[in-house]
Amino acid sequence: MQVSMASAQGMGTANEDTVHVSPTGVVVLDGLSAPKDLPMGCIHGTPWFVRQLGTCLINVIGDNTVTLREALRTAILKVNSLHSDTCELDQEAVPASTVVMIRERGEVLDYLVLSDSVLVLDLGEDGIQTITDKRVEAVAGAEMRAALQGPTGTPEHAAQVSALVTVQRRLRNQPDGYWVAATNPAAADEAITGTISIAQVRQAALLTDGASRLADSFGALSWAQLLDLLRTEGPAALIAHTREAELTDPVGERWPRFKLSDDATAAYVRVGHAEALRVTGWRWKDAPMSP
Numbered sequence: 001m002q003v004s005m006a007s008a009q010g011m012g013t014a015n016e017d018t019v020h021v022s023p024t025g026v027v028v029l030d031g032l033s034a035p036k037d038l039p040m041g042c043i044h045g046t047p048w049f050v051r052q053l054g055t056c057l058i059n060v061i062g063d064n065t066v067t068l069r070e071a072l073r074t075a076i077l078k079v080n081s082l083h084s085d086t087c088e089l090d091q092e093a094v095p096a097s098t099v100v101m102i103r104e105r106g107e108v109l110d111y112l113v114l115s116d117s118v119l120v121l122d123l124g125e126d127g128i129q130t131i132t133d134k135r136v137e138a139v140a141g142a143e144m145r146a147a148l149q150g151p152t153g154t155p156e157h158a159a160q161v162s163a164l165v166t167v168q169r170r171l172r173n174q175p176d177g178y179w180v181a182a183t184n185p186a187a188a189d190e191a192i193t194g195t196i197s198i199a200q201v202r203q204a205a206l207l208t209d210g211a212s213r214l215a216d217s218f219g220a221l222s223w224a225q226l227l228d229l230l231r232t233e234g235p236a237a238l239i240a241h242t243r244e245a246e247l248t249d250p251v252g253e254r255w256p257r258f259k260l261s262d263d264a265t266a267a268y269v270r271v272g273h274a275e276a277l278r279v280t281g282w283r284w285k286d287a288p289m290s291p
Helices: 046-060 068-083 141-147 155-171 185-190 209-216 223-232 235-247
Strands: 002-008 017-021 025-031 097-105 108-114 118-122 128-131 192-197 203-207 264-270
Touching: 002 017, 002 235, 017 046, 017 264, 025 046, 025 203, 025 264, 046 068, 046 097, 068 097, 068 108, 068 185, 097 118, 097 203, 108 118, 108 185, 118 209, 118 223, 128 223, 141 155, 203 209, 203 223, 209 223, 209 235, 209 264, 223 235, 223 264, 235 264
Parallel strands: none
Antiparallel strands: 002 264, 017 025, 025 097, 097 108, 108 192, 118 128, 118 203, 203 264
C-alpha cells in the first residue's frame, strides 16, 4: 500500500479533519463543526476528539482478527473513557465525526464508511465505485434548504446554519435520523462495510466532503478525473484546485454550501496492481467548470 495525503483548514478556527496511516491501513475523519452560539458538552472540542478517535482506530485495525465495525465500536468506547470524568457525554452537544477507512488484510481490502465522507475505488475494467452514506441529507430538509441559501458569510446565513445543526443534533444517532461517530458505540453497527479482493483494486481515495466537492458538489470533475488528478499531481493539488474553484463563487451562488471553504482532507492509495494504472492524458486545465 502506497499512500499520499494532504489536509487543509477551511473557514473555521481549526482543522477538524484528520488522517492516520499505517503500513496496512488508512483512516480519514471529518469532525462535525459546532457553531459558536450553540452549547458543547465537551471541554476538549472537536479537533481533540477526531485526533483521539483516529489514533485509536489506526492502532486497533492493525489486528486483522478485529472487524472494522468492532474497531470503530472499541475506539468510540476508548475515547469516551478519556473524557467521561470531565465532559458531559450523555447530551446531544458532543463532538462527532464521519469515518472512512480501509485495511489491507492478506489478499483482501476491508472498508468502512460512516456518514458523508467518500471512498472512491478504481476497480479497473469494472469501473469506479464510490461509497458514501448520505442519510444526513434525508433529515431536517427545510432547515437544510434554508442553510444552503446564500450569501455565505452573513449573520443571517450563520443563523440558518445554527438552526440546522440544532435540529441535526436531535436526530444524530437515532433510528429515524442519521449516524456518526460520537459517544454511542452503536453507530458502528450502522456503518457501510465491505471486503473486496486486492487484485481488483488499482487505486483508491479517501475524501472528506471538503475534498470531494469538485466531483460530487461542483460537477467540475468526474470521479475518474479526480483520481487522475490525485495520481498525477497529488492530494495537495486537489485541495488547491478546490480552493481555486471556491474562490470563483465566494457567496455560494453557483454552488450553494454552508461556508466558502470547508476543511479538506484527501488520502490517495495505490493498492494491488498499481503498475497497471491507466494514463489518460487528462490535465486539470481541461476540466470544465459547471455554470
